[in-house]
Amino acid sequence: MKYIVYLILFSSLTSCIQDITLDLPPYETKIVVEGRIEPGIPPFVLLSNSLDLFASTSVNDLQNNFITNAQVFVNNGVDTVQLDLICTDSLPPQFIPIVAELLGYSPSELQNINICAYSTFDPNWFGVVGMTYNLEIYHEGEIYTSTTSILNPIPLDSLYFLERDNVPGFGYMHATLNDPPGLGNAYRWETRRTNHYSDGTEKDPVLIAPFNSSFDDQFFDGLNFGWYYDNPGSYDDSTMADNVKGFYQVGDTVVVKWSTIDHPVFEFLRYEDAQIANGGSPFASPINIPSNISNNGLGLWAGFSPYFDTVICQ
Amino acid sequence: MRLLLALILLVFATFGFSQEKFTISGTLSDKSNGESLIGATVKVSGESTGTVTNTYGFYSLTLPKGKYTIEFSFVGYATIKEEFDLSKNIVHDLELPLQTEVMKEIEVRAEAEDGNVKDANIGQISLEIEKIKTLPAFLGEVDVVKTLQLLPGVSSTNEGSQGFYVRGGGPDQNMVLLDEAVVYNASHLFGFFSVFNADAVKNVNLIKGGVPAKFGGRLSSVLEVNMNEGNNKRWSVKGGLGLISSRLTVEGPLKKDKGSIILSGRRTYIDLLITPFIPKDSPFKGSSYFFYDLNLKMNYRVSPKDKIYVSGYYGKDVFRFVDSDAGFDVKMPWGNGIGAFRWNHSFNGKLFMNMSATYSNYEFSFQSEQDGFNITLLSRNQDIGGKLDFTYIPNFRHRIEAGAHYTYHIFQPQNVSANQDTIEFDTGEIQKYLSHEVAFYLQDEIDITEWFRMNIGLRYSMYFFTGRFNRYVKDGVGFQDSVINYAPNELIKFYHGLEPRLSARFLVNKWSSFKVGFNYNYQYVHLASLSSVSLPTDTWFLSTDKAPPQKGWQASLGYFFNFWKNNFEASVEVYYKDMRNLVEYRPGTLPEDNLEDNVDNLLVFGRGYSVGAEFFIKKVKGKFTGWIGYTLAWTNRIFDEINDGNPFPARYDRRHDLSVVLSYQITPQWNVSTTFIYATGNTMTMPEGWYLHEGNVLYEYGDYNQTRMDPYHRWDVAVTWFDKPFRFKKNKKTGEKEKIKRKLRNSVTLSVYNIYNRANPYFLYFDSQGDPFSGDGGEFKIQAKQVSLFPILPSITWNFKF
Incomplete structure (x- = not known):
């Protein structure tokens, strides 16, 4: 659909953009859940409120928007645990990168804002492959529930960097997969460059999901399927010229996190990608992202079953 | 039903009281080129008794035995009066001279005197192509659809939206006919231009209410566009050079006065102009856009009673986007191909027959290639049709029409194939939807009394949805449960229904009348759009076992009056339209959901209604002409699955719509014209x-179409210069100046679009500003942005003919 946008803009080189004020109906906030559980890692649940579209939001406003007065429980079908409220300002420094990665913020961002999430350091509640986890949240008289599973991981068949003929020294990350027979397998791709800039800082402090990072096997069920992804970290990389944005560079060390996910998680991520891609496009229909949180809650309670691999681009 | 039968009996009872009558019939055509004249008047001089020519220029007037003076007249042509002794049936073909070519003593008419008051048509408007050509045009490209949108009750959503919207109906609810063949997508470049090349178009007739029974298949309107037939007197060429496109038309006799041929072509050349400026090493080298269209028409009078026509249209938009750095190549062509064969036969002056065979094809495809990964999307609609229409005119007060229509629909909505090197992806089988649509109709227009004219009709339509077809049955999550395979020609679903039609005129006095109209329609084809504007990617599909036909009725009431010696025509029309089984994609449907599935599995069905009032005043005579149209309307939709079943405004719901079109012929050489449009903003x-x-800003959307864009308004101006038809040359022998007719005629139009540079909303989007986590104390804010397409745009077009 974006090509149609190109065409319209191609045909109207004179288009202009201006700020406007819209009169929107009053907005009623909803609870937003950002929760995940992975093998060997404790459950993390971040709660916040959705916000009015045109509300100005400072760091303080955002900080006050996190919910810290809820009771959060995780159940594995046998036992139940109540998660503790843990704030980033009280985390030992070595935990900051781990939490940042889990919550999708960079460690430097976490230093500017004190985020409080619900979790537990009880190793008995670290994620286990094959388990299903139920989430229960009690907040201001309302109950919100959700369920997710950590499926069996399905590893990549191959993973390799391929230099492009017309852009020497740069290329995409390629992979192949033997998809198990049976419709419904869904996957997510995230990457991180672990090598460093000349000043010693890591290129990608956290894993980054590229655009359209999730897909299922609707069109290649049971087949050996190949694809490639661009480098999502390159777009904010000031050391890379515009004409090589999107590429990995010879010399990059790239960690790929390849996760198997269940259907509701895939649907959420699929629609999230679609909404981000459509943002503002006149040619897209408005899409609300289907949440797996009950009682009109927003967000996602997600079980990820990852397979990790590392490639040195050469 | 009893009332209907009683009226039919009344109609046929008129046969019994006839005295000895004879018929004068024939065709009226343009003397300069032999083009038949549509809607020309044939009447008894000094009386109201008369008729008008049909789409083929044919007329028939049956009168009691006697001597008559008959007047033949048409807009912009000389009126010719001739004496006839009607003691036998007479066939009389006549050629009317153009206004510019007649002696002063011959009367010239600028418009039918009171046709709008006297006919029974309600909600019908015809456009004069020559008038359209002097109106301001976007980038100088004269466009009939854009001009239609200046009429009350007709609108576009905005610039860059294809199709048009009539009285709250969707773009799929307009039956667009080019020489009787269906046009599925009448737009080039997303509606900036229509497929109708003004040089190839003879007349345009829009029916937005009181649709006669001979038309069917759509709920909202019928747009009849007829191509020029070609000059059967001499070979001639006309064309034009504009800023973005050029046109060329060649026409001439196949055999003088018997038959003619016309070939017309148009192509944009933005791509050709831009290509030299794209550097050879640019990754985008090879990207381009252009459209072209070709019109061909031939006609031949086989005998005094028989005439055949062959028409063809082929047009295509071609977009290509290349990014060699990313190894990316996308091609996106789309367009229509249309063919029509027609045979007119006049049996005895009272009975006229038209037989048509038509073929329509609309294709949209998307081909993408990147590093061995190929994906192709193809949508295709094909109609193969036949029509047999009879017109019987027993006397000048009475016209009966009957006929049968058949269409074989072959639709392939959004078929995708994909491969990567040798791996072929499973995107499902090619989806083909096949159906047969059949209709019979009978309609009768009769003057019950001098003041009461009625057009009553009944259409019966049948629809057979047949195999071969695969029905995908899905489970609750959306995975495929099973597939039902229907065999070739196996009847899957049958729909049928009666479609009553009625329009009537009550003459108040010579200058005013009331009119009423009612029509009930079935529509067996649908258009579903995943975007908020209409695009060539929108999916056409047929009624199926899961998608019932759309049904709708419309009732309208109008008061028509002329004043100031028929210098002005005015009307007020009110209407109510009810529509059932309207389609929308289920909320949250994504484009890829169409794959390996039946389109109708993704749809939801609902109803809609529109109510409105249209005010129209038109100055038809003199140097100063034009019109003002204003529409006040409400259009809503109700779908169980959308907005919790609560009504919501349609995206093209427009409360106010005002158009002002003025033209002033300063001298025979200079014309100035202007248009102004004001319309309530679209809903979003x-x-x-x-x-x-995960750090991404995600939006939560509210109820459907609850936000309105700013109003749309725009003022355009055009000045046209015509060269003098004659030049003077000194006679060497006599020494006197002689007037010599110019062989090459020129005109130049200077247009200014959006003269006060209004930034009209095209679409809105949101931009997040600031980073709450940056630590610099800045705020994070979401800002609404409006994109506007065209500022003030001057253009110049040179037209010529010889």
Whole structure:
């Protein structure tokens, strides 16, 4: 659909953009859940409120928007645990990168804002492959529930960097997969460059999901399927010229996190990608992202079953 | 039904009281080129008794035995009066001279005197192509659809939206006919231009209410466009050079006065102009856009009673986007191909027959290649049709029409194939939808009394949805449960229904009348759009076992009056339209959901209604002409699955719509014209709140179409210069100046679009500003942005003919 946008803009080189004020109906906030559980890692649940579209939001406003007065429980079908409220300002420094990665913020961002999430350091509640986890949240008289599973991981068949003929020294990350027979397998791709800039800082402090990072096997069920992804970290990389944005560079060390996910998680991520891609496009229909949180809650309670691999681009 | 039968009996009872009558019949055509004249008047001089020519220029007037003076007249042509002794049936073909070519003593008419008051048509408007050509045009490209949108009750959503919207109906609810063949997508470049090349078009007739029974298949309107037939007197060429496109038309006799041929072509050349400026090493080298169209028409009078026509149209938009750095190549062609064969036969002056065979094809495809990964999307609609229509005119007060229509629909909505090197992806089988649509109709227009004319009709339509077809049955999650395979020609679903039609005129006095109209329609084809504007990617599909036909009725009432010696025509029409089984994609449907599935599995069905009042005043005579149209309307939709079943405004719901079109012929050489448009802003579905997930800003959308864009308004101006038809040359022998007719005629139009540079909204989007986590104390804010397409745009077009 974006090509149609190109065409319209191609045909109207004179288009202009201006700020406007819209009169929107009053907005009623909803609870937003950002929760995940992975093998060997404790459950993390971040709660916040959705916000009015045109509300100005400072760091303080955002900080006050996190919910810290809820009771959060995780159940594995046998036992139940109540998660503790843990704030980033009280985390030992070595935990900051781990939490940042889990919550999708960079460690430097976490230093500017004190985020409080619900979790537990009880190793008995670290994620286990094959388990299903139920989430229960009690907040201001309302109950919100959700369920997710950590499926069996399905590893990549191959993973390799391929230099492009017309852009020497740069290329995409390629992979192949033997998809198990049976419709419904869904996957997510995230990457991180672990090598460093000349000043010693890591290129990608956290894993980054590229655009359209999730897909299922609707069109290649049971087949050996190949694809490639661009480098999502390159777009904010000031050391890379515009004409090589999107590429990995010879010399990059790239960690790929390849996760198997269940259907509701895939649907959420699929629609999230679609909404981000459509943002503002006149040619897209408005899409609300289907949440797996009950009682009109927003967000996602997600079980990820990852397979990790590392490639040195050469 | 009893009333209907009683009226039919009344109609046929008129046969019994006839005295000895004879018929004068024939065709009226343009003396300069032999083009038949549509809607020309044939009447008894000094009386109201008369008729008008049909789409083929044929007329028939049956009168009691006697001597008559008959007047033949048409807009912009000389009126010719001739004496006839009607003691036998007479066939009389006549050629009317153009206004510019007649002696002063011959009467010239600028418009039918009171046709709008006297006919029974309600909600019908014809456009004069020559008038359209002097109106301001976007980038100088004269466009009939854009001009239609200046009429009350007709609108576009905005610039860059294809199709048009009539009285709250969707773009799929307009039957667009080019020489009787269906046009599925009448737009080039997303509606900036229509497929109708003004040089190839003879007349345009829009029916938005009181649709006669001979038309069917759409709920909202019928747009009849007829191509020029070609000059059967001499070979001639006309064309034009504009800023973005050029046109060339060649026409001439196949055999003088018997038959003619016309070939017309148009192509844009933005791509040719831009290509030299794209550097050879640019990764985008090879990207381009252009459209072209070709019109061909031939006609031949086989005998005094028989005439055949062959028409063809082929047009295509071609977009290509290349990014060699990313190894990316996308081609996106789309367009229509249309063919029609028609045979007119006049049996005895009272009975006229038209037989047509038509073929329509609309294709949209998308081909993408990147590093061995190929994906192709193809949508295709094909109609193969036949029509047999009879017109019987027993006397000048009475016209009966009957006929049968058949269409074989072959639709392939959004078939995708994909491969990567040798791996072929499973995107499902090619989806083909096949159906047969059949209709019979009978309609009768009769003057019950001098003041009461009625056009009553009944159409019966049948629809057979047949195999071969695969029905995908899905489970609750959306995975395929099973597939039902229907064999070739196996009847899967049958729909049928009666479609009553009625329009009537009550003459108040010579200058005013009341009119009423009612029509009930079935529509067996649908258009579903995943975007908020109409695009060539929109999916056409047929009624199926899961998708019932759309049904709708419309009732309208109008008061028509002329004043100031028929210098002005005015009307007020009110209407109510009810529509059932309207289609929308289920909320949250994504484009890829169409794959390996039946389109109708993704749809939801609902109803809609529109109510409105249209005010129209038109100055038809003199140097100063034009019109003002204003529409006040409400259009709503109700779908169980959308907005919790609560009504919501359609995206093209427009409360106010005002158009002003004025033209002033300063001298025979200079014409100035102007248009002004004001319309309530379109509705949109907008986010009301936002939240964060993994650092991404995600939006929560509110109820459907609850936000309105700013109003759309625009003022355009055009000045046209015509060269003098004659030049003077000194006679060497006599020494006197002689007037010599110019062989090459020129005109130049200077247009200024959006003269006060209004930034009209094209679409809105949201931009997040600031970073709450940056630590610099800055605020994070979401800002609404409006994109506007065209500022003030001057253009110049040179037209010529010889």
